[in-house]
Each structure stands twice: as structure tokens, then as C-alpha cells.
Amino acid sequence: MVRSGSKVPAHFEGLYNIYTAERLIFTRLASKFFSATARHNPHPPASLARDRPVRSRCPKCAIYAYVCSMMTIDILSVLPELMESPFSHSILKRARDKGLLEIRVHPLRQWAVNEYGQVDDYQYGGGAGMVMMPEPLAAAIESLSKDRSYDEIIYLTPDGRRLEQRIANGLSLKGNLLLICGHYKGIDQRIRDRYVTMELSIGDYVLSGGELAAAVLVDAIGRLIPGVLNDETSALFDSFQDNLLAPPVYTRPAEWRGMTVPGILLSGDPRKIEDWRHEQSLQRTRERRPDLLEGE
Numbered sequence: 001m002v003r004s005g006s007k008v009p010a011h012f013e014g015l016y017n018i019y020t021a022e023r024l025i026f027t028r029l030a031s032k033f034f035s036a037t038a039r040h041n042p043h044p045p046a047s048l049a050r051d052r053p054v055r056s057r058c059p060k061c062a063i064y065a066y067v068c069s070m071m072t073i074d075i076l077s078v079l080p081e082l083m084e085s086p087f088s089h090s091i092l093k094r095a096r097d098k099g100l101l102e103i104r105v106h107p108l109r110q111w112a113v114n115e116y117g118q119v120d121d122y123q124y125g126g127g128a129g130m131v132m133m134p135e136p137l138a139a140a141i142e143s144l145s146k147d148r149s150y151d152e153i154i155y156l157t158p159d160g161r162r163l164e165q166r167i168a169n170g171l172s173l174k175g176n177l178l179l180i181c182g183h184y185k186g187i188d189q190r191i192r193d194r195y196v197t198m199e200l201s202i203g204d205y206v207l208s209g210g211e212l213a214a215a216v217l218v219d220a221i222g223r224l225i226p227g228v229l230n231d232e233t234s235a236l237f238d239s240f241q242d243n244l245l246a247p248p249v250y251t252r253p254a255e256w257r258g259m260t261v262p263g264i265l266l267s268g269d270p271r272k273i274e275d276w277r278h279e280q281s282l283q284r285t286r287e288r289r290p291d292l293l294e295g296e
Helices: 012-040 046-051 090-097 134-145 165-171 189-194 211-222 270-288
Strands: 071-077 101-107 120-122 130-132 152-162 176-181 198-201
Touching (some): 090 101, 090 211, 165 211, 176 211, 198 211
Parallel strands (some): 152 176, 152 198
């Protein structure tokens, strides 16, 4: 399924981005269908019941659980207070209020090795900076894993794979994620070797800890969950969804301080508007991020 008027990049990653993003819209449309069905029929359609077990309906929205399922993101941090504000406002607050996303921040010190709350120690081989100890992290991961099975255990670290839109798209389709916020000089390598399934960085720079990086990741994922945005197609036209930067956008008034909105946007012709936006996206990408067009 490709949106009308769009030009699909030839390389695979662009196709994957479009497929994944539009799958989010399909999921939401399916949710609306089952919501309407549930009002008239206490059981899902027989054709679907043959393929999937019948489950109870979601108490939040009366949609069957195999269509509407809450994503859960657990976060391990030595400074959980840093995470309060980003998740208490705007889109992420809406996602939590709707029961579409559960975010649980766990203070790592509750698994400390002693009564003083110690979770770090000096690094072997000498050198400045402390290292987060393996035992508190292992105890935390194993304790949380008793409640749910995690699709990914993600460590936020400067030497991880750089976060890109297609990664956020893929993670938004998962059910349970566990994020580990690094601090000090990082975490003991043995935790990375044994438990971590994905390592991500939000850029080529160093922060004081992984908390802000975790907040960025949760925001990038949370806004893609079907039902969070008022209009799911909005996410389809974000920068990077098809390896292009987003085109210029305008709002009222049509003329402001001698500057006018491009006439094509006032034409009312959806195909011409889509073509214009695509050309603007290409031009902007060539000028600002030509690396995104490599391979086309």
C-alpha cells in the first residue's frame, strides 16, 4: 500500500519505512472496525476466531486485546526524578491517559548491593570515573523479567547504534521494552554481553546520563503508537519516514508581512499538492542531508 502521488525510493530501507509507517495506520483502522463490531457482537468475527484465540476486550476502549494492546516501557535509572517531566505532558501524557502506553521508571538503587544504596564502583585498570556495577543491574533486570517478557532490552550509550526513524518505527510495534540508562563511565560490560539486546545512541555527543536519551527514545516511539496522535497520517509525513526531510509547512494567514503561501497549496488539487511537497522534500534533502539520498 503506497500513498497516492508518492514516489517510492528504490532502495529497500525507504520501502521498509513506508511499509512500517502505513502499517501503523492500518492497525488503527482495524481498531476502529473492531470497536464498532464489539458494540453489536460480544465475540470477534468467526473468520478471525479461527486464526486467533478469543481474548477479553480492552477495558479502556472495548477493543479486542489482540488489536488494542498497551505498550509497556520500563526504565532503569539512578536518577528517576529526571524522567518525571517529559512523560507528564503533551503527547506522551495523552498516550498514558488513553491507556495506550505505560511508562514505569524504576530507581536502580532499590537493587543496591548495600544499605547505602551503592550501585557503582571504581573501574578495573584504573582511570577516572565510576562504573555501574553488574549485580544491581542484573537483579533489576531479572526481577522485572518475572512480570513480563521483553521484546528488547535497550541500553542507551554513546557507542550504540544511532537512533533513526526506521528504528523507532520498528520499536513502536513491540509490546514490552526495557531501557537501561547509563551513568558515570557506563555499565559493566558483562551486563551488555548477557542481557542487552540493542544498544542505541541519540547522537555523536556525550550526556551526563542516559535519562534524557531514554526520554527522546520513548517520545519517538510513543507518538507512533496507533491512537496516540489524533491523525495517524501525520506521522507518515514526518521527516525521515521515507528517507526524506519534511517539506515546508504554512498556516493562516495566506499573506503575512508581505510573504505569501505558495499558490499550489491553495489550489485544492491533492495530486499537485502532493507532487509539490515531494519535490520540496527532495530539494531540502539534497541541500541539507544529501547522505540520505545515497544509493538512489
